[in-house]
Amino acid sequence: MITYSRQRKQLGGLGMKCEYQEIAKHALNIRKNILKMLCEAKSGHPGGSLSATDIMAVLYFGHMNIDPKNYTDPNRDRFVLSKGHAAPVLYATLAEKGFFPEEELMTLRKLGSRLQGHPDMKKLPYVEMSTGSLGQGLSAAAGMAVSGIVDKKDYYTYVMLGDGEIQEGQIWEAAMFSAHYKLSNLIAILDYNSLQIDGDIRDIMNPNPIPEKWEAFGWHVQNIDGHDLKQVCDAITKAKEEKNKPSIIIAKTIKGKGVSFMENKVGWHGSAPCEEQTEKAIAELEERYNG
Amino acid sequence: MAKRATREAYGKALLELGREHEDIIVLDADLSGSTKTAVFGGEFPERFFNVGIAEGNLMGIAAGVATTGKVAFASTFAIFASARACEQIRNSICYPNLNVKIAATHAGITVGADGGSHQAIEDIAIMSAMPNMTVVVPGDGVSTEALIKQAYEYDGPVYIRLGRAKVEDVYKESEFFSIGQANKVKDGTDATIIVSGYSLNDAILAAKTLELEGLKVRVLDMSTIKPLDIGSVLKAAEETGAIVTVEEHNVIGGLGSMVASFLAEHLPTPIQMVGIRDVFGQSGEAEELIKEYNLTSKDIVEAVKEVIERK
Numbered sequence: 039m040i041t042y043s044r045q046r047k048q049l050g051g052l053g054m055k056c057e058y059q060e061i062a063k064h065a066l067n068i069r070k071n072i073l074k075m076l077c078e079a080k081s082g083h084p085g086g087s088l089s090a091t092d093i094m095a096v097l098y099f100g101h102m103n104i105d106p107k108n109y110t111d112p113n114r115d116r117f118v119l120s121k122g123h124a125a126p127v128l129y130a131t132l133a134e135k136g137f138f139p140e141e142e143l144m145t146l147r148k149l150g151s152r153l154q155g156h157p158d159m160k161k162l163p164y165v166e167m168s169t170g171s172l173g174q175g176l177s178a179a180a181g182m183a184v185s186g187i188v189d190k191k192d193y194y195t196y197v198m199l200g201d202g203e204i205q206e207g208q209i210w211e212a213a214m215f216s217a218h219y220k221l222s223n224l225i226a227i228l229d230y231n232s233l234q235i236d237g238d239i240r241d242i243m244n245p246n247p248i249p250e251k252w253e254a255f256g257w258h259v260q261n262i263d264g265h266d267l268k269q270v271c272d273a274i275t276k277a278k279e280e281k282n283k284p285s286i287i288i289a290k291t292i293k294g295k296g297v298s299f300m301e302n303k304v305g306w307h308g309s310a311p312c313e314e315q316t317e318k319a320i321a322e323l324e325e326r327y328n329g
Numbered sequence: 330m331a332k333r334a335t336r337e338a339y340g341k342a343l344l345e346l347g348r349e350h351e352d353i354i355v356l357d358a359d360l361s362g363s364t365k366t367a368v369f370g371g372e373f374p375e376r377f378f379n380v381g382i383a384e385g386n387l388m389g390i391a392a393g394v395a396t397t398g399k400v401a402f403a404s405t406f407a408i409f410a411s412a413r414a415c416e417q418i419r420n421s422i423c424y425p426n427l428n429v430k431i432a433a434t435h436a437g438i439t440v441g442a443d444g445g446s447h448q449a450i451e452d453i454a455i456m457s458a459m460p461n462m463t464v465v466v467p468g469d470g471v472s473t474e475a476l477i478k479q480a481y482e483y484d485g486p487v488y489i490r491l492g493r494a495k496v497e498d499v500y501k502e503s504e505f506f507s508i509g510q511a512n513k514v515k516d517g518t519d520a521t522i523i524v525s526g527y528s529l530n531d532a533i534l535a536a537k538t539l540e541l542e543g544l545k546v547r548v549l550d551m552s553t554i555k556p557l558d559i560g561s562v563l564k565a566a567e568e569t570g571a572i573v574t575v576e577e578h579n580v581i582g583g584l585g586s587m588v589a590s591f592l593a594e595h596l597p598t599p600i601q602m603v604g605i606r607d608v609f610g611q612s613g614e615a616e617e618l619i620k621e622y623n624l625t626s627k628d629i630v631e632a633v634k635e636v637i638e639r640k
Binding site for chain 1: 375376378391393395
């Protein structure tokens, strides 16, 4: 049996510098745009987009080696949104990074838009993998990591999983595969917001204990607060330094984070805010940011 | 003529492709000895990935590999590819139109003794219904090798249906094959047999038998089911006026359905289908099963006579 152990050319140097103030500002903009685009679309998923926002901001503005002007660079880092229903956070992050103009966000879910209800790589080329059917993104990300190892390239593949999503059996097939082939260039982040459409994950189909499961599957596991930018940034740096295993960062988050009337409310999993609610939410986000 | 299973031809073609092209990654789900991907794996272990018994993940890994510009060949039995991993093929491969070749072996009832649980009789129907998917069903070793190599060159998802049972080579190495193009194996004017896969030899035998009785029957090897070679089908309907389709697959959603639905719209023509009549298979030797489910050359002969009467 052939297994792979990644030998990196440069260690430590790969951890980019996280400018927390700057990242917080980007996170604010991303959250505001999530709300605006969902309000305009009149449908979509705010809860799981807002819970993942801080992680996305750290990835795109603190860690990932990507350039909007050279987005097909074979050496770029990849990101797969396995929990594809959180498409608004991906689109808002890509726009914030400069991949496309902010105005395009308002086409979300509309006929002819590049911004499909769930990410579509054929329509929007900055999306690395079409997702939306839960449980499939981790396999695709592992496939990207396989290519990186076969080609001896130094890129990382990041993948964002939902906590409800790990109820899918394919996740564990991919988990086993990634550890077996020592895909240390694969970094998963679990958006552990504890809620899924039908309710609390513990009531619907309890996936706990989560860290122990991933450890048992042979992954490098870290538990962090997914809204603490420094914790997120440091955890990614540590994950990059792991040389023999795939890594998962289990990020405890709050569904609907940043908007008090959405926080921890399962009802905001898949319904869009109206105009009045959006205004109120944006005012609150700005107040929290400035205060 | 040599006798070999199309899966064996696949293994050979894959190895030759691997020697020529560095960008091929081959994946299997614990059936590499049977699907013949082990031949490639033996020579190129660094480009061969066994995912274990996990067909959903097999397709997902192949999809991810393909996003990086490589050509992924994913193999397992047809039943597991088309049915177990159906939605992964749909959403991770066809929807993003990724360059994955699904070479599925042990298709149809000629799997034999393993029985109905392992005999995919609905895979063509499932795969053909997916946008962006090309469906290839070669009938002998020579055309399999050629079509596997074409599938490598072709950009996009391809489902290649391969068999376990040995079949006689029909073609010579020098013959030309193209995805999307039927091969006229024998010309005729009284009727046309359109065949794909395992039954190719039986269709030719049937046409030869009919010739002795004074009937000139054309045989079209429809080794690509989707996109269907509508030019050849239309010409056959115009020039011979009667069609028999032959396939080791359910008559619902297979070659017969494809030909019938095309002709119904463009040139209604009497059609007789030889295929599995919406039932599951069972254990038995391949040849016994072909008899049991009425797919022999004798059955084809009878179908041709019947359809000619309806002209």
